[in-house]
Amino acid sequence: MGFLDILRGKRELKQPAPDRLFAMSTAYVKLEMELHLTSTGKAAIVFQPLATADFEQLVRDMEEIVRSTGSENEGSVKSSDDEHGYRWMIITDRDFEDLVVGVNAVSNEIQGGGYGDRILAAVFAFRDEKDRPLYWIYNYKRGAFYPFVPSGGGQQRDNERELRLKAQIGQDLPVEPELERWFPLWGIPI
Amino acid sequence: MPRPTSFGKDTGLQIRMTVTMFLLGLVYVALVVALLAAGANGVTVAIIAGGLAALNLFASDKLALAAMGARVVTPQEAPQLHAMVERLCVQADLPKPKVAVANTRMPNAFALGRSPKSATVCATTGIMELLTPAELEGVMAHELTHVANRDVLVMTLAGFFATIAAYIVQFGFFFGGGAMGGDDDDNPSFFVLLLVSLVVYVVSFLLMQALSRYREFAADRGAAIITGRPSALASALTKIASGMNRIPQKDLRAAGELQAFFIFPAAKGSISGLFATHPPMEKRIAALQRLEAQLQGQIAA
Numbered sequence: 189m190g191f192l193d194i195l196r197g198k199r200e201l202k203q204p205a206p207d208r209l210f211a212m213s214t215a216y217v218k219l220e221m222e223l224h225l226t227s228t229g230k231a232a233i234v235f236q237p238l239a240t241a242d243f244e245q246l247v248r249d250m251e252e253i254v255r256s257t258g259s260e261n262e263g264s265v266k267s268s269d270d271e272h273g274y275r276w277m278i279i280t281d282r283d284f285e286d287l288v289v290g291v292n293a294v295s296n297e298i299q300g301g302g303y304g305d306r307i308l309a310a311v312f313a314f315r316d317e318k319d320r321p322l323y324w325i326y327n328y329k330r331g332a333f334y335p336f337v338p339s340g341g342g343q344q345r346d347n348e349r350e351l352r353l354k355a356q357i358g359q360d361l362p363v364e365p366e367l368e369r370w371f372p373l374w375g376i377p378i
Numbered sequence: 379m380p381r382p383t384s385f386g387k388d389t390g391l392q393i394r395m396t397v398t399m400f401l402l403g404l405v406y407v408a409l410v411v412a413l414l415a416a417g418a419n420g421v422t423v424a425i426i427a428g429g430l431a432a433l434n435l436f437a438s439d440k441l442a443l444a445a446m447g448a449r450v451v452t453p454q455e456a457p458q459l460h461a462m463v464e465r466l467c468v469q470a471d472l473p474k475p476k477v478a479v480a481n482t483r484m485p486n487a488f489a490l491g492r493s494p495k496s497a498t499v500c501a502t503t504g505i506m507e508l509l510t511p512a513e514l515e516g517v518m519a520h521e522l523t524h525v526a527n528r529d530v531l532v533m534t535l536a537g538f539f540a541t542i543a544a545y546i547v548q549f550g551f552f553f554g555g556g557a558m559g560g561d562d563d564d565n566p567s568f569f570v571l572l573l574v575s576l577v578v579y580v581v582s583f584l585l586m587q588a589l590s591r592y593r594e595f596a597a598d599r600g601a602a603i604i605t606g607r608p609s610a611l612a613s614a615l616t617k618i619a620s621g622m623n624r625i626p627q628k629d630l631r632a633a634g635e636l637q638a639f640f641i642f643p644a645a646k647g648s649i650s651g652l653f654a655t656h657p658p659m660e661k662r663i664a665a666l667q668r669l670e671a672q673l674q675g676q677i678a679a
Contacts, residue, residue: 201604240674273511343453
């Protein structure tokens, strides 16, 4: 935000950054081969549903589109609202490449409807070799990924593991440089 | 085809804010001229006031938190509040501020800190009990907009020369009298400075209050944009306002100094609108309702 914007107290929501979502499809090879993380076959996109008629129409259309594209690979999509009033579109597909494509289709649809600023994040769920859950979260406004490893019980996260993941993935994924923006998402429904 | 943003422009508010800042600047130029004309004394006062303002900017958040009886809480202590603030931060593209809770029945919330990185947002236990999650989200978004707009910094800087003027008026006798030395008793330039300072003090005070009100409107608007739910904030304001009236006067006076960045100022009987730091609630709710109508596509943006 520029100096003038601060002076004028202007607030406009930041639109999504240039899309780097597809970096995940290429990074997946490394995640799987070297880091031994496997996809659970699920990804989700979380956004703020607006209580307006055209937004609700948009969401209905979107579910329709994802459902029709996903069916080729036995993929599925379902949506649920969380306790904070955000909506999750959960995409299931055994092929990781299709998962990324599915997430991209949803976000494109929302952006095409002019509500790109309402998208919070995309989440890809993984399991490590000990079958512990681990997530890579893509922040649309920053155009960057960050790891999120819940370590069970009372909103604890395994920061050490997260920092190690950042070092391990290196240049293969655009990782959020500012640690204070590694926002956790508790109760991820995937 | 991308559709236009959901909310219209706030040209009227922007114009009023710009005019106010311009007038403040104009008043301050007069003061600076008078300070320079007064020579060494004037400059000394300016430096002292500058130091105090800097101190205020860098140390005030901890003092203010302590004064409110507020405590920074960990995510484990207040998981819901933290999760709410985190999501709003993603949406507003802000780094996460510290989250504090003040243990008081008074329903209120405020933001502190000169920059987004050093900011703290605080909610009272009273407001968390009173409001539904959606309403509380609107209130926290309002505070986060204060953080994003750097309102603490803007108002401290805007008030910088007003503070100098206030010091000169208050300590005018010290500087005008003994310190000047024997034979130079009625120093005319300093008398002028005192007079200018007095005028600057009064005028800038009124302008500052106006500026503060405009920044409240801007923060309400920002909150509506971040959450996409103007009506939730409007409903929160109604609840807080009726809640505030039931609180004993003693609590309110204890909170007097901190009011600037509260979501809602403690009621103090009848204050004329000119002297209020916050706009009247009806106007804030009317503005939020306009935003809701724009969002629903009822008014052309």
